[in-house]
Amino acid sequence: MAEDRRTRRSRRALGAALVELVLERGFTALTVEDITERADVARATFYAHFRDKEDLFARVTDDLLAGLAERLAPAMADSAVGFTGKPVLEMLRHAREERDLYRIVLRGEGDGKPLQMFADACARVTAEEFRARAERNAVEPRIDPELLARVWVGEQLGVLRWWVEQETPSLPAEEVVRMLLDLAMRGRYWASGFEPSA
Template identity: 75%
Template sequence: MSTALVELVLERGFSALTVEDITEHADVGRATFYSHFRDKEGLFAQVTNNLLDELAERLRPAVTDSQVGFTGRPVMEMLRHARDERDVYRIVLRGEGDGKPLQMFMDTLADATAEEFRDRAARNAVEPRIDPGLLARVWVGEQIAVLRWWAEQEVPPMPAEDVVRMLLDLGLHGRYWASGFDAPA
């Protein structure tokens, strides 16, 4: 049923779908659908949860190996996951389903990122200059914007390695530098 949902959302959009459309496309009975899900929103929430679980599993080694600062490994793994699960990422990141799956995706990533920022600061005996919760929201928002842009292209506009390198430069040097300006004197 998950595959049917993703295919139909890409074809018609979430709001135009009915449970009957999904069950017909998946070749399952309505009773089977309702034995697992309350409605199409419940199915979409499950699809999003599965995506987040897979992403967390893939990110775990990349985050564990990253003791100090931004290495780019978690972002690289997220881009690889988006490449592997492109259609699911596209429907979530577009805000289908009244934006609820996208909000779930963002909240989950922001919570995990804030926890990692706090843990990394404690491990390295540093005091964050910006609240880790706010910093995580900014970071995740930027990553989501880049991820959506990258995943929406039929052919990614640039290799994942180039995206990560540019984000690493941005993280290390800042927006002022990235815009071509030298540090103010």
């Protein structure tokens, strides 16, 4: 008695309809009836599964994050020490597969709550990691770990949003990772067209 097939069908259809419609018209413009109509489901059925629009959206994004976490787990273990960019690459691949959803989330649809919460969560663990590294190497960090973490995730998310919004995929994921690593190692100044003065 895993789960009634009808339940699965309804939920899936509603989730898919939501994603389609958010891309077309934006989250706030949507009506519950719009969604049920697109999903070909009775309006009453919607409320049998979800409290409201927001609830449905939250479930969809939660699933996405769970999927991401699952894919990231092995890559994280590898690069716990010494940053190789493997997790970033994995995230880009995930984003390519779930591009529609990534677009929605990164556009800040749904009051931007999913996005901000994701960003904050990333920043928290990243800052902790930076602090741990500094302590491990017994160095007083020149840069506030908190700020450094914000730089890190801000940059990731900015690039990610740009990447998934591209109609014609300009850069392969591997190239993006290479450039990000390059920037992290050597700084941005070199890359912006300046010749180093020293």
